[in-house]
Amino acid sequence: SSGINAEYGDVLAEDDNETTFKPEFTHQVFGDQEVIFGYKGLRINIYYTVGSLKQYVKVTHSETVPANSTVEPDNVLKLISEQTPAGFTTNHSEFIMDMNKDKSFRPAGDLISSYKLNDKTFEIFYATFENSRFQDYHSRLQTFIIWYIDAASYIDDEDYSWNLYTLFEKVTSYGEIRYKSIGFLSCYNYYCYPDKKRPRISQVLVLPPYQKCGHGAKLLTAMYDHACADPLVCDITVEDPSENFTRLRNFVDALHCSSLPSFQPDKLKQGFSKEMVSEAREKYKITAVQTRKIYELLRLRATDVSKEKEYKEYRLEVKRRLNIPFQKEKKSLQKLEKFLKPSEYEAVLLSKSVDNQHEFLEKSYRELELEYRKVIERISAHVDY
Numbered sequence: 532s533s534g535i536n537a538e539y540g541d542v543l544a545e546d547d548n549e550t551t552f553k554p555e556f557t558h559q560v561f562g563d564q565e566v567i568f569g570y571k572g573l574r575i576n577i578y579y580t581v582g583s584l585k586q587y588v589k590v591t592h593s594e595t596v597p598a599n600s601t602v603e604p605d606n607v608l609k610l611i612s613e614q615t616p617a618g619f620t621t622n623h624s625e626f627i628m629d630m631n632k633d634k635s636f637r638p639a640g641d642l643i644s645s646y647k648l649n650d651k652t653f654e655i656f657y658a659t660f661e662n663s664r665f666q667d668y669h670s671r672l673q674t675f676i677i678w679y680i681d682a683a684s685y686i687d688d689e690d691y692s693w694n695l696y697t698l699f700e701k702v703t704s705y706g707e708i709r710y711k712s713i714g715f716l717s718c719y720n721y722y723c724y725p726d727k728k729r730p731r732i733s734q735v736l737v738l739p740p741y742q743k744c745g746h747g748a749k750l751l752t753a754m755y756d757h758a759c760a761d762p763l764v765c766d767i768t769v770e771d772p773s774e775n776f777t778r779l780r781n782f783v784d785a786l787h788c789s790s791l792p793s794f795q796p797d798k799l800k801q802g803f804s805k806e807m808v809s810e811a812r813e814k815y816k817i818t819a820v821q822t823r824k825i826y827e828l829l830r831l832r833a834t835d836v837s838k839e840k841e842y843k844e845y846r847l848e849v850k851r852r853l854n855i856p857f858q859k860e861k862k863s864l865q866k867l868e869k870f871l872k873p874s875e876y877e878a879v880l881l882s883k884s885v886d887n888q889h890e891f892l893e894k895s896y897r898e899l900e901l902e903y904r905k906v907i908e909r910i911s912a913h914v915d916y
Contacts, residue, residue: 536575536577550740552738552739554679555679555681556680568596570594570595571592571593572591572592572594573592573607574590574591575607576589578626580629581709583633583636583668585620586617586619587622588608588620589623636710638710639656639662640665642654642656645701651702652702653700653713653749655749656696656699659691659695660689660690660695661691665695668697669695673686675736675738676734686733692720692721693719693720694719694757696715697715699711699713700741712738713738713746714736714738714741714750715750716735716750718730718731718733718758719733723765727764727765728761728764730767731768732768732769732770735747735750737750751779755787755815759815766818767817767818768818781825781903781906782909784815784817784825785832791810791814794807800830800833800841807826811825823852831903850892850896857888
């Protein structure tokens with residue numbers, strides 16, 4: 532068995548809950564079984580300086596397989612180095628020097644947003660890989676994704692179409708300013724016909740000690756504000772979002788849209804409209820598909836579920852949208868009938884029975900409403916956004 536920790540701080544303090552965190556995924560380094568062979572009492576600590584994210588890797592163990600064994604133990608340092616393009620040190624004294632140098636670290640790029648949270652100051656910077664100092668910093672920052680984003684892959688740092696937003700805590704102590712790396716958001720500028728661009732959000736990560744504090748929403752909002760100020764941006768999309776990111780995006784978009792005239796309660800109850808699509812796209816670069824989801828979410832928030840008629844109207848409208856793929860499938864089946872024997876066609880129809888369809892619709896609706904309610908709860912608890 533083995534223990535793997537990422538340690539992040541100004542001093543080497545193992546097992547400090549505030550600065551030490553365990554990886555969520557290790558299969559990208561140690562294989563699908565997430566097993567390291569050949570050791571007893573194996574412990575791997577990966578230390579980062581808080582600002583520049585220079586790394587020190589310390590591997591300890593009580594025993595290895597005997598020297599006369601036919602199988603050698605896994606080369607842990609080699610496996611980690613293959614996923615650490617910027618390299619790391621295994622020398623403790625060298626890392627102490629890195630920590631001292633870290634005091635003068637300053638973020639690369641342009642400061643685009645700052646905010647206070649629990650009397651702490653946070654700043655968000657924007658950069659592209661044209662900035663060589665940022666390129667160097669990013670080569671170390673990106674190593675976190677291997678441990679915290681499933682199926683993650685490193686991005687091409689020679690492609691200037693990437694936009695990156697980095698989040699830091701700014702600490703002032705005894706007149707000295709220090710910066711702590713907290714998280715980042717990356718997005719890629721795709722071409723949008725005829726002469727615009729479409730940023731697609733690729734990866735978002737806030738380090739574990741800072742999660743569930745609202746930093747993800749601040750980072751996403753800063754990215755939105757920056758993109759919306761660019762007249763060449765047509766809308767903002769997301770690449771393969773996780774469940775958590777979908778919830779975060781819905782929260783930020785719902786907060787934004789709730790201030791727009793077409794999303795007021797009286798308008799929501801009149802149904803989905805073109806005005807909603809054009810207002811959301813114009814003001815916040817939200818896509819039509821995402822706008823529809825935000826309409827449903829905000830309409831649920833405006834719906835009095837104790838009034839059966841009002842609640843039923845809402846459920847039916849959402850189910851009509853969820854039913855669209857079934858309607859398309861029905862048309863495809865009708866075309867298919869011409870090419871199948873009656874017995875084959877009947878078998879296909881049985882597999883697509885109305886009962887199955889209703890059951891699937893009901894299940895999909897219940898899951899969706901539950902997701903919407905989680906976001907609504909967060910909106911209700913939201914203060915001084």
